[in-house]
Amino acid sequence: MNESNKYTDKKLEKLYKGQKILIENQKALFESIKRVADVINDIQDHFAELAELTEKLVFLKEKRESVHYYNKNMPEMYV
Secondary structure (H helix, E strand, C coil): CCCCCCCCHHHHHHHHHHHHHHHHHHHHHHHHHHHHHHHHHHHHHHHHHHHHHHHHHHHHHHHHHHHHHHHHHCHHHHC
16 A cells, blocks of 8 residues: 555555444433433423312312302301
8 A cells, every 4th residue: 555645454444444433322312312202291291280189179179169168158158
């Protein structure tokens, strides 16, 4: 091989190894991003569930306050 050639066998071998490492790192990064996306989806699901439970809690609180109001202000209705 001509010594004036820009890429010698050793340089090509290093380049190949570097590309192989880069591809492995890109795969690992992609898997990490997928795991983060899964966690974000789980968090969104939990927030939606929390919102539903909060709505139910507010409804029950209002209902309890209403019953308490009627028990306190209109006891004759329940006699």
